[in-house]
Structures are given as C-alpha cells and as structure tokens.
Amino acid sequence: xxxxxxxxxxxxxxxxxxxxxxxxxxxxxxxxxxxxxxxxxxxxxxxxxxxxxxxxxxxxxxxxxxxxxxxxxxxxxxxxxxxxxxxxxxxxxxxxxxxxxxxxxxxxxxxxxxxxxxxxxxxxxxxxxxxxxxxxxxxxxxxxxxxxxxxxxxxxxxxxxxxxxxxxxxxxxxxxxxxxxxxxxxxxxxxxx
Ligand SMILES: O=P(O)(O)OC[C@H]1O[C@H](OP(=O)(O)OP(=O)(O)O)[C@H](O)[C@@H]1O
Ligand SMILES: O=c1[nH]c(=O)c2nc[nH]c2[nH]1
Numbered sequence: 001x002x003x004x005x006x007x008x009x010x011x012x013x014x015x016x017x018x019x020x021x022x023x024x025x026x027x028x029x030x031x032x033x034x035x036x037x038x039x040x041x042x043x044x045x046x047x048x049x050x051x052x053x054x055x056x057x058x059x060x061x062x063x064x065x066x067x068x069x070x071x072x073x074x075x076x077x078x079x080x081x082x083x084x085x086x087x088x089x090x091x092x093x094x095x096x097x098x099x100x101x102x103x104x105x106x107x108x109x110x111x112x113x114x115x116x117x118x119x120x121x122x123x124x125x126x127x128x129x130x131x132x133x134x135x136x137x138x139x140x141x142x143x144x145x146x147x148x149x150x151x152x153x154x155x156x157x158x159x160x161x162x163x164x165x166x167x168x169x170x171x172x173x174x175x176x177x178x179x180x181x182x183x184x185x186x187x188x189x190x191x192x193x
Pocket of ligand 2: 018100126128156
C-alpha cells in the first residue's frame with residue numbers, strides 16, 4: 001500500500017529495542033483516509049475466503065480491523081487485555097508479551113462471540129516476532145473457529161514472525177514491510193507482501 005509506505009518514510013522513527021514509532025498514523029493518531037484504505041485493501045484480499053468474522057487485539061488492531069469489517073459487512077471482535085465484569089464465561093484466554101508496554105499481557109475473548117460457526121480473518125497492526133498472533137491463533141483454535149488468514153498493517157521482516165507462523169498454514173498479508181532498520185541506515189520500507 002503505497003500511501004502507507006510513503007507515510008512510514010515521512011513519519012517513522014526508530015526507537016531503542018528495535019521499535020518503529022508510527023504513532024502519527026497507527027498507534028496514537030489515526031488518519032481516516034489511510035485507515036479506510038487499509039480496510040479496503042484487506043477486504044479485497046480476504047473476501048474470496050468468505051470470512052464471517054474479523055478478530056483483532058486491543059488496542060491498535062481495532063482501527064484496521066473495523067475498517068476491514070465495515071467493507072466486508074461482518075462483525076469484528078477484539079481480544080481484551082483485562083477481563084471486564086461484563087464478559088460472559090467461558091472465555092478463551094492466552095498470554096502474550098507487549099512490545100510497547102513491556103511485560104506479559106493476558107488476552108481474553110468470550111465464547112459469546114467466538115465459536116465453531118466462525119470463519120475468522122485476524123487483522124492486527126504489527127507482525128513482529130509473531131508471538132501475539134500465535135497466542136490469538138491458539139485461542140481461535142480452542143474456540144473451534146476456523147482461522148482463514150492473517151492481515152497486518154506493518155510487518156517487521158527482520159523479526160521473522162512470518163516464518164514463525166508458517167505452521168498455521170494460512171495466508172499472511174501485510175501492507176508495508178520493514179526490511180531492516182538501524183540508526184545508521186534508517187528505515188528500509190517497501191510494499192507489503
Ligand atoms: O509480533 P509481536 O512481536 O507479538 O508484536 C506485535 C504485537 O505488538 C503490539 O502489541 P502491543 O501490546 O505492543 O500494543 P498495542 O496496545 O498498541 O496494540 C502489536 O499491537 C501487536 O499485537
Ligand atoms: O508501535 C510498535 N512498534 C513496533 O516496532 C512494534 N513491534 C511490535 N509491536 C510494535 N508496535
């Protein structure tokens with residue numbers, strides 16, 4: 001997605017620990033025209049798989065996920081990181097490591113909104129180590145839902161998440177790919193894959 005690649009070139013910053021800051025378009029401020037195009041692009045890509053649900057993780061996955069769900073006309077469910085009193089049991093749960101906040105986080109999705117009737121496409125903001133998506137895929141599996149594909153806005157190729165998720169045997173589509181980044185060389189970003 002060329003507009004996203006351009007925006008990352010303009011706004012992306014490298015932070016310690018191999019973190020790419022794109023707060024101006026993905027993780028804090030959202031740009032409606034970019035978010036809309038993300039949704040349209042994912043929807044075009046995954047529509048042939050005929051999903052009936054989009055699943056993501058709070059908080060930064062919600063915007064691209066709802067943009068995709070709106071185009072496809074299907075519900076979107078997001079895994080919560082703290083279980084609210086309103087959440088109906090049983091809930092599926094797993095743990096992942098938060099890259100931007102540090103530490104282990106719990107993920108929860110109620111069986112009220114995920115189950116054996118669901119054909120799921122997962123949409124998230126970042127594919128880095130793949131740990132978070134692995135945790136979510138495990139929850140989807142336990143729920144009995146079928147995982148059809150994974151879409152991520154930004155892939156950090158140098159963290160090899162795509163390879164680590166290969167055993168899930170589902171298509172992974174990303175919109176921008178960070179091939180490498182370093183203080184010396186800057187951010188090398190290309191169209192997703
Ligand atoms: O492939 P991984 O190494 O697992 O990294 C990707 C995950 O890291 C971020 O979550 P984070 O908890 O940092 O952020 P968020 O609250 O902004 O969604 C991002 O939203 C992905 O879910
Ligand atoms: O804002 C972010 N920047 C990153 O580099 C990253 N990697 C995983 N999750 C991330 N979130």
